[in-house]
Amino acid sequence: MICKTFKQKEKMREAGRAAATVLHKLCAMVEAGISTLDLDEAGGKLMKEVGVTSACRGYRAGSKVFPCYTCLSVNEEIVHGIGLPERRLESGDIISVDVCISCDGYIGDNCRTVPVGKVSPDVERLMRITEESLFLGIDQAVHKNRVGDVSRAVQNHVEDAGFAVITNFVGHGVGKTLHEDPQIPNYGQAGSGPRLKKGMAVCIEPMVNTKSSKVKMAEDGWTALAVDGMPSAHFEHTLLVDEERAEIITIPEGFEKAEHFFAASTSVA
Template sequence: MLRRSGQLPVKTDEEVQRVRESCVIAATVLDKLCKMVAPGLNTYDLDQEGKKLIEGFGAESACYNYVGSAKAGAYPGYTCLSINDEVVHGIGSMKRVLRPGDNITVDVVVRYNDFIGDNARTVIVGHGDEAMTKLVKTTEEALYHGISFAKAKNRVGDISNAVQKYVEKNGMSVVRDFVGHGVGRSMHEDPQIPNYGRRGSGPKLHAGMTIAIEPMVNLGAPPIQIGSDGWTASTADGLPAAHFEHTVLITEGDAEILTIPEK
C-alpha cells in the first residue's frame, strides 16, 4: 500500500525495492537497445528485440496496448522509438530505417512484480552534425541538472525551473505538452513534473517518492503536433528533438537514480 504525504504517494521500503528491481530491468533493456542502434536498422526490428529482452527478464512492456485516449486506440509497440523531429511515442516500423546522422529516442517502460520502471535516452546514429550533437548533449545535461534539485523539502517547480533555465540558456526550448510524473504501480502517478515552471512552486517532495524526470527538448520552438497514427508527437516546425529520462528515488539528500543497468 502507498502511504500518503499530503496527496502524494510515498512508497514503503518494500515498494521502493520493487520499483528499484523494475527500474534495473528497464535500464538494462534500454542500454542493450541503444547499443544496437546503427545505420540500416529498422525500428520494427529494434522494437521486437525490446519485446524479447523485456520478456527474458520475466517482465512485460507497460507501453504495449496502453490506452492513452479512445481516439488513439491501444499503443501497438513494446517500446517507443522516435526519430529526429519525433519527440515521443514513435511506433516501430519496418519502413523506418535508421540513417547516418539521425537521432533516435529509445523509451523503455516495464512492469515487473506489479511495479513500473521507466527511462529513455536519445542516441545519434553514427555521427551527428554540430546542432544535433549539441541538442542531445544539452538534453542529457538538463536531465542531470534537474535531478540535482530532486530532494526532500524542495518542490516540483524547483526541478521544472532548473530544466527550463538550462535548456533555454543553450538556445533551445522545452516541450510543454508532456511532463514527467510519479512512478509506482501505475506508469503515470502524481505528481506531474513539467519541464518548465517557477522555483518554489508546485507540490513538495518527500523522501520515499519515486518519480520520472524527463526533459523533452526541441532545437526550435516548443509546439508539437500529433501524427495520423494518434500517437507520434513531432515538432511543429520539423526541427529535431531529444528526450532523456531517469526514474529516481527522493531522499533527504541527493536523489538516487534507480534506472541503472545491471552490471
Template structure:
C-alpha cells in the same frame, strides 16, 4: 512515456514499494542499455522494437506500453522509438530505417512484479552534425540539473525551473504537452513534473518519492503535432528533438538514480 490521467500519491512510499520500483527500474534500464547497442545506420526501428519485446520477456517483465489505452486509442508497440523530429511515442516501423546523422530516442517502460520502471535515452548515429550532437548533449545535461533538484524539502517547481532555465538559456525550447511524473504501481502517478515552471512552486518533495524526470528538448519552437497513427508526437517546425529520462528516489540526502542497468 505514454500519457493519461495521473493517479493520486502519498508524500512518501513504503520501503517495500521502493524496493519494487527499484527492481523494475533495473529491468527497464537493462533492456534500454541493450537496445541502444543495436542502434546503427541501416537498422529499422521495427527490429529494435521486436528485440525490446524479447528482452523484456526474457527478464520476466511485461511492456507497459504494449496495448496501453488512452482516449480510445491503443498503443501497438512494445517500446517507443522516436527519430529526429519525433519527440515521443514513435512506433517502430519496417520503413523507418536509421541512417547516418539521425538521432533516435529509445524509451523503455516495463511492469515487473507489479511495479513500473521507465527510462529513455537519445543517441546520435554516426557522424551527426554538431548541432544535433549539441542538442543531445544539452538535453542530457538538463536531466542532470533536474535530478540535482530532486531533494527532500524542495518542490517540483525547482526541478522544472532548473530544466527550463538551462534549456532556454541555450536557445532551445521544452515541450509543454508532456511531463514527467511519479512512478510506482502505475505508469503515471502524481506529482506531475513539467519541464517548465517557477522555483518553490508545486508539490513538496519528501524522502521515499519515486519520480520520472524527463526533459524533452526541441531545437526549435515548442509546438508539436500528432501523426495520423494517433501517437507519434513530432515538432511542428520539423526541427529535431531529444529526450532523456531517469527514475530517481528522493532521499534524506542526494537523489538516487534507480534506472541503472545490470552489470
C-alpha cells in the same frame, strides 16, 4: 502522491534496474539500416529475457491502444513514436529510445536519445544540453524541495542554450501505475508546485526541441512531432526522492551508477 515503503522501494529498484538493462542493450543495437520495427521487436525479446513485460504495449488513451513494446522517436519525432518496417535509420539520424516496463507489478521507465553514426555538432549539442538538464533537474529532486525547483532547473539550462522545452508532455510520479502524481513539467517557477517528499518515486524527462516548442500529432494518433521539423531529444530516469540527493534507480545490471553519454559525469551519479 505516494511515498513508498521500504519493500516498495526495493520493488521499484528491481523495476528500474530491469528497465535500464533493456534500454542499455537495445541502444547498443541502434545502427544505420535497422528499422524501428526491428528495434521494437528486439526490445520485446529483451524484456522477455529479463523477465518483465512492456508497460507501453496495450497502454490505453481513450479509444486508442498503443501497439508497440517501446517508444521509438526519430529526428523530429519527440515522443511515443511507433516502430515501423519502412522506417529505417540512416547515418546522421538520432533516435529516442523509451523503455517502460512492468516488473512484479511495479514500473520502471527510462529514455535516451542515441545518435546513428556521426551527427552534426549542433545535434550533438542538443543531446548534451538535454541530458545535462535531466541531471540538473535530478539535483533538485530532494526532500522538501518543490516540483517547480526541478522544472526551473531544466528550463533554465535548456533555454540558456537557445533550445526550447516541450510543454505538452511532462514527467510524473510512478509506482504500480505508469502515471502517478505529481506531474513534473520541464518548465515552471522555482518554489512553486507540490512539495517533494522522501520516498516518492518520480520520472524526470526533459524533452527538448531545437527551436520551437510547438508540437503536432502524426496521423497514427500517438507520435508527437516538432512542428518545424527540427530534431528533438529526450532523456529520462526514474528516481527515489531522498534527504540529501535523489537515488537514480534506472541503472543497468552490472553498473554501479547512472551512465552519462553527453553530460559531464561530475553531475548526479
